[in-house]
Amino acid sequence: MAYGYYPGCSLEHSAAAYDDSTRAVARAMGVDLVELDDWNCCGATEYIALSRTGAYALIGRNLALAEAQLAGKNGGGKAVLAAPCSACFLNLSKAEHYVESHPDLADQMNEALAAGGLHHTPGTVEVRHLVEVLVTDVGLEAIRARVKRPLHALRVAPYYGCLLTRPQIPGHTMDEAEYPSFLDDLLRALGAEVVDFPLKTHCCGGHMTQISADTSNALLHRLLKSAAEYRADLVATVCPMCQLNLDAYQSQVNRAYGTDFDLPILYFTQLMGLAFGLDAAALGLGKEIVSAERALAKVGVERPAPPPAPARPAGRRKGDKSLPMPRRKAHHGRARTS
């Protein structure tokens, strides 16, 4: 099957590395990404607050294009449109959900689209985030099998950001909204040592960098501080906004807080490509502002894979008064019999 690919504006410029690495990884995994022809901006996070109808028409144009261009590309199933940017993903999936559940909104949207000779039938396009397509459709097993240079020595903080899993729009297939773990699993499949990053779904500030430096600095400082406390070598992101904020404003945060964070912020696709043994330049590495060179020097350093964590120590040391930790159960997507 072919996936419609909606890169979004960021990936053409500031997040070109995300676009490069996405295409390289998709090629390596045999995922057929077809870029939507003549796509337009999704309106980002602001437009919807200014003009709801206008915003839905703007987003709807992309859905209409996807519906027309992807017809029949997924057997008899719905057209699938993959977006690498969390804001695009949310806008597209939210619009599709609302026009499907509110026929009057769909009519208004189509009235606007008619001016351009376009039409969108609600419910014909399934919008998914790139990371979810890779984890669910391609699968961790296939990804693990493709790894040539495991990222064993790298401690990675998985950063989901706030828009990827929330709000939970019906049809979103991501398991857990508040404390997800699928990116952790993916990074682990690459061999990386994944830190339990407590702020994994906290906000990076979005466009606050343009409105209030104090607010965005505070939000970014929290994230950087926590990742550093967990001794992460780098942060893996799934969103161009998160990457830009954490990367480009890191020195500003350092000045404001008197800190010296030196945390490279990379796209998860870049790490996939590295683990697959792809060429660093083809993955857009080096385009980041906080250089990842030092951290990535650890890649390829041969180190045996860490043994699977023991379920629990069978006994305990003499004089050890500590209480055992709870056994972690496989809870995600746990099929309740009820």
Added chain:
Amino acid sequence: MSDAPKNGRGNGGPRVGVYVCHCGSNIAGMVDVAEVARWAGEGLPGVVVARDYKFMCSSLGQEMIEEDIRQQKLDRVVVAACSPHLHEKTFRRACANAGLNPFLFQMANIREHVSWCSEEKGPATDKARATLAGAVRRVAHQRALEPMAVKVNPATLVVGGGIAGIQAALELADAGLPVTLVEREPSIGGHMAQFDKTFPTLDCAACILTPRMSEVGQHENVTLLSYAEVEEVKGSIGDFTVTIRRKARYVKEDACTGCGVCIEKCPQSVVDDVYEAGLGYRKAIYRPFPQAVPKYPVIDTACCTYFKSGKCKACQIFCTPGAVDFEQRDETVELHVGNIILATGYELFDCTRIPQYGYGRLANVFTSLEFERLCNAAGPTTGKIVLRDGVTEPKRVAVVHCVGSRDTRHHEYCSAVCCMSALKFGHLILEKTKAEVWSFYIDMRPLHKGYEEFYHRLLKEGMHFVRGRVAEVTDAARLPGEEGKLIVQYEDTLLGRQRRLPVDMVLLMGALEPRADAKANALKFGLSCSMDGWLTERHPKLDPVATMTDGVFIAGACQGPKDIPDSVAQGAAAAARVHGMISRGQVLIEPVVAQIDEEHCSGCRVCNTMCPFNAIEYVAAETVSRINPAMCKGCGTCVAACPAGVITGNHFDNTQVFSEIEGVLWDAAV
């Protein structure tokens, strides 16, 4: 009261009496009952008398029916009133009193099905006519049926040795009746045995439970099968055959003195996930707790050095009476009982399913069950309330209510006991430590006697209460004073503010949920479960311990979240129901069952697998299927499934059902 004119029908055919109830204004307020009675008397076939009356279920109403049966020689009776669930029995009895077979009576529901769900009088009256016409046409084809009497075996099986099961077993045993109590764990006691104190009186749980445990363990009328599970249930009320697997203890019960030397000498220590809720350790050969009943230890073969490597045998070497037997195998016991009481209990919600609360990741987040063990003098810290490091006393504790309950993502229901447990924990923390206690609740629900008072007591003792759900528990410090602490991020809905509270320890009041194997278990005993997985009672208000399967009763938290007093009450109630049946010696079984015309049965066995009550047996010698009328519920599945159409549902045969449909299709416009 108005006598409808006689219509001269009924000569030779059925003589039907029709009674239309006003139910005060419940029916008469929406349906023209006098008109319906008049119409029935004039227009419906076989009706020789049709009356309307204020309350048909009153003694006078019943006497009216009895009088008419005698005077007018009625051989069929139809009452148009409420749902048969309420008064079918009443009118059947009235018919029987007057010498009419109760199965020649039919009820038309013109209250729940008509007056209560209608808004206009005209159409409501027409619908009442149609409903009544259906009943009158049907009753003409009904046949007299006789209930079956089944002898009741006085022995009872109680499944589950928690407080509800113990209570049920003791009630019956004290009445001189034989009881077998089956428990899956090595000891009876259930969850209550893990608790420290009980709310709201703060009695020590062990002090009130262990006397009952030892009483049931030593009772002359109780056979205790611990470390055993029910494998199969066959038969029906009065005469069940139950197969029970007794798991190998590897300790001979007749030889063991319970001295405990084997446990002392065992070199293998493992985390105890059951009794200690994962917070403490036990040996590979173990007794869950000192007061365990029975006292005999068991060997956990999964971690025993001998079973893993063939070496060690320390327990056997040091056992003076020679009770340790590595060659022991599981045994199967077959049991005949008249009734079964299920008291299989609950389990705690897996708190790792709400990962933002950090359980399993953040060391000092505890579940309620873990905390019970932490407070318990017999627990892993000998009752000292400390952090996961085993030594540090907390300075501030957060108690998070409704973890997994009152949450549409997990369980919509309220777990009923957690508010009170949280208060109890608050009291114990305030009593034993110098810590502050903060409770984060949605609503406080201290519902029963003495509970609200206990809540007030905690308010006075200085427990802090915040109304609002906790968003997350994190170790990511942001503000001064948060370093090294767990931070509870919450909304105080009374202040309308987002807040953060640094604490040392977080207690998650996990929901009570059905046992993971509740559905499979229900199937084994022929019961049904609610959507959540709780066992379904026969009637939620009026028959809470009986089930749709005669002879199988339920008690305690397997039916829904319950505290100790309610569980005990249900255990006793179930025992009383069983005792009643045993005293009578026999039970009458509704003859509304399916019958196979064996002459025409090809023995294809299609019906065998369809029957939800396992009532159909294949008789290989005669190549026919046969229905056990004592187990059949008359659901009709087999009737519909039989490819040859040779199964008939008594009281629901084709003629009866089709003539009812014809009647219901009566149309005012035609």
